Amino acid sequence: MVRAKRASVWKGIGWRPVLEVYKQMSDAGYDHATVERRWQEAWDDADVFRTPDNVEDPTYVLGMYPYPSGKLHMGHVRNYTITDAYARFRRMQGDDVLHPMGWDAFGLPAENAAKERDTNPRDWTVDCIETMTEQMESMGFGYDWDREITTCTPDYYQWNQWLFSRFHEEGLVERRDADVNWCPHCETVLADEQVEGEAELCWRCETPVEQRELEQWFLQITEYADELLEDIDDLEGWPNSVRQMQRNWIGRQHGTELEFHVEDYGPVEAFTTRVDTIHGATFFALAPDHPISEELAEEDDEIRRFVDHEADPDGDEPNGVETGLTATNPATGEEIPVYVADFVLSDVGTGALMAVPAHDERDHAFAEKMGIDIRPVIAPEPDGDEEPTAPDVSESAYTEDGVLIDAAEYSGLDSETARERLTADIDSAEEATQYQLRDWGISRQRYWGTPIPVVHCDDCGPVMVPDEDLPVELPEFINTTGNPLDAAEEWQRTTCPECGADATRETDTMDTFVDSSWYFLRYVSPDLEDAPFDRERANDWMPVDQYVGGIEHAVMHLLYSRFFTKVLADNEGLEHREPFTDLLAQGMVQLEGEKMSKSKGNVVSPQRIVEEYGADTARLFMMQAAQPERDFDWSEEGVQSTYAFLERLQGLVEEYAAETPDGDDDAIASYVDAEIDATIAIATAEYDDLTFNKALRETQDLVRTLRQYADYTEPHAETYERGLSAVVRLLAPVAPHIAEELYDELGGDGFVAEAAWPTAEVDRDYVAKRRRLVENTREDIRDIVDVAGIEDPLGIDVVVAPEWKYDALEIAIESDADNLIGELMQEGHIREQGDAAADYGQDLQAEREALSMTLEPDAEYAALESAAWLIEREFGAPVRVVRAAEADEDVLANAEPGRPAIEIDD
C-alpha cells in the first residue's frame, strides 16, 4: 500500500508520452500478414537460405521430414520452428548452414484418400505437398527448397531399388516364408516395430494385428545387431531415453546353449542365461508350437487340447500339461519331467527351456501350480567365512547371483565362474548370444510404395532387376480391394533378366521406412543422376549435426537409419558410421494436458493462429513456453501475451526511429549497457543449448529494462539503440519477420537473417553477482520501508562497506585458522578498526563456512550507482550511493561486502 501511493511521485517523469504511443499501437495492431509476406518474398528473392554445393562443411540442421497428410499440425510447427530457429542462429553466428526439407510421400493414407475421393495417390499427394509447402512458407521456415526431395518420385525411389540391389549383393536381403504381422485394415504386413503395445495394434490405424504366413523380403539388420548396440554408447548427443529404447529393442543377451536329451526325441536345444542353476533344474518345458509339442499333440488328446485351446501365452497364469516324457539333465544325468507350457515362447531363445523353480519367478509359479520340486542350488554370498546357507524358496524364487550349493563338484563356486565352467564342461554346451532384434521385413502388399525390383521366373526363381533397367516405375493406380499391383496384370508381365523367359514382377512394395533410412543423404546432392548421393560431398557434410523429431521414431526410423548408414559405410565408401550427431526428441503440444487429436476434437489449427496473430507470435509462443523436449500446453492467453509483447517491442523501436533521444551517457546508461551484455552472453549460451525458452526469457527481460529506461529518463541514444538492436537480433531466429522489420527500422544493412549475432564479453558469474547485489539491495529497501511503515521517503542512502571489510572477508574465506579474529587482527589496517573489526570478525566467524567472494568494492559501488535509478524510480526519492569514507561510523556498522548499509530519511 505504501508503495502504491508512491507511484504518483514519479508519474510524468517520463521522457516522452510512451503511453500514448502504445495506445495508438494497440488500436492499430500490427499488420503481421503484410509484414510476414513481405519478408518471405524478400528472403526468397535473395536466396537467403540456399546452401551452395561448394561450401565445405555446413552445419547440418534437420527436422524429420513430414508425411504429406494435407495440413501442418502444431507438432510440425513446433518441430520445424526448433530447427529453423537453430539454423538461423547458426547462420547468424557465421556458419554455413544446410537446412533442407522434403516429403515422406509414399504410404497407405494416400491410397485410402485416393479411394475415398476417387482420385489417385499421386495427385492427392502432390496436392497435399503443395498446400503444406505454402503453409511452411507462411510460417517463415527458411529452407533451401532447391534441395527438396519427394520420395514418391522415380528420381528418388529408383535409389531405394538400387540400394536394395546393393544390399542383395552384400547378402543382406533374404526372401523367406515367415509368420508375419498382418493388419487386416491396411491389408498389409507390418514390421515388429510397427506393432504397438500389449494389444498388438497397428501403429497407423490401431487395428489389432493378426498373424499370417507369407513369403516376405527381409533386410538382415540382425547382421549389424552388435554394432548397432555397441555404438549406442557413443551417441552422447542423443537423449538417454532413446538410447535405452534402442538397447532394449536389440535386446542382446549372453548365455549358454545346451542340449537336453528328450526320451524318444533325442537332443533338444535350450538357451539359458543361468546355466549356473542347472543342478536345480527340476523340469523341462517346451513351447506349445515347438515341433515336439506339435508331434505329441498328434497322438495325445490331452496335449492336443492344451495346445489348441488352453494355452494362453498372453495370460498371467502359467499353464501347462505333462507329456509323460523325461529329459536328461546334461550336468547331472538326472531324468526330469517334460512339460508343454504356454509361458515358453517359440520366438524367444530356442522355444525350449530348462526350468529352475528355485531361481526363476516364472518357473517357480509353474512348479507350485504343478507340484514340481523346488530345489535351491544358489545361496546368497555369505559374510566372511561362514558356510553358505540355502535361501528360502518356498514363497518365491531367489533370482540373484550367489554361491553354488548342492551342485556336486561345482558347489562353492560363484555364479559367474560356475557359468563359465559348466559351459566348458558340458559336451553340448556352448556360449551363445540371443537377440530380441529380428530381421526387418520390408514387404508391403500395397500400391503406394517403392516396387521391389525383382522378377519372378518359373525357372530361375526370383531375379533382381538389373541396375540399367531401374527404376521399376509404378503403373497407373487401379482402384480395387487388396493390392492394386496384383490387379496390374500388364505391368506384371515381363521377361526374366537371366533367361529371357516370360516372367512376372514382384508386386510387393517396400516399407516406407526404407525411404527415410537414407533421405538425409539425398539432400546433399538431390539431383545426382548416377548415384543416390555424392560420396565426397556426403563425407564432408555428414553427419547431420542436429536432428529434431518426435519420440515416436525412437526405435523404427532411427534404428533403420543407423543400419543403412553402417551398410553404406561398409560398401559404398561413406566415411561415417552414424547419421545423427545430436538428436532432440521434441515434446508434444497439448491442450489442457491432453494430446491434440482429431478424434478428440481438441486440435488448434496453426493456420488460424497464423491468420490471427501471425507466424512470429506462434513461433515465439511455442519456443518460450517450455524446453523443446518437454510437453507443454497450448494457451490462448499465452499466445495473446506473446502477441502483445511483439506489439510493444515494435512500438518501442518505432518511437526510437521517429525521434532519436538525446540523453547522457550516465550511470543509468552504464547499467543498461551492462544488462545488454549480460543478456547477449546468456541468450547466446542458451541458444547453443537449444533452450530457447531461457534465451527468450532473458531477451524479454532486456526489453523490459529498455522500456523502463526510456520511461524513466531520456536515454543515451547509442546505448539504447545498441539494446534495441541486440533484442532484434536475439529474437530474429524465433520471430524472424518482425525482426527483419525492426532491423530495417533501426537502419540495419541487408537482412537480419544474415546479420552478425551480437557479441558480448562478460562473465556469467559476474553478472549473477551484480544482479544479485542490486536485487537484494532493492528488496532490503522494500523490507525496511514496509516494516517501518515509511509512507513517503525523502531520501535514500546506500552505503558501500569500507575496504577493510572486503579484506577481512577475503582472509576469512582463505583462512583455515581456528581463531579467525586473531588472524584478522594481525592485519594492521583491520586491527585499527577496533571494536568494529572485532564485531565484523565475529560475524564472519559465525558464518565461516558459508562465505563467498562478492564483487570488489569499486565494482560494487559502480553497480549500485548505475542501478540507483531503479530505486529512485520505485520509491520516488533521491538515492545517493555513498562510499564508506564519506559515511558516518554508525551507519557503516551495517554495511558488509555484498550488502550495503541503507539509510532512509523520512
Place this chain on the structure above:
RNA sequence: GCGAGGGUAGCCAAGCGGUCAACGGCGGCGGACUCAAGAUCCGCUCUCGUAGGAGUUCGUGGGUUCGAUCCCCUCCCCUCGCACCA
C-alpha cells in the same frame, strides 16, 4: 516386473550444495492512466514482524554435510518404452 524421465508456492515453470522464501509467466489483489472499460505501466501475492528480523516450505521418510530444493538411500505418485525374454 525391468529401464528412462519426472514430482518446486493457485496453475505453468526456472533453479540442481551456501549469494534461495526460491528467476520468469499466467491467474488473483492494490495502484497509475481513463468519463468508464480494455490495453499499457508500477507494485503485492507462505506466516508473523514499526529499519533489512524470525518461523515454516521445494512428493515421503531417512542419511551425508558446518549447511540440501540441489548429493545418497527407502517409499509413494505421474509419463514414456519394453515385458511370461529363458
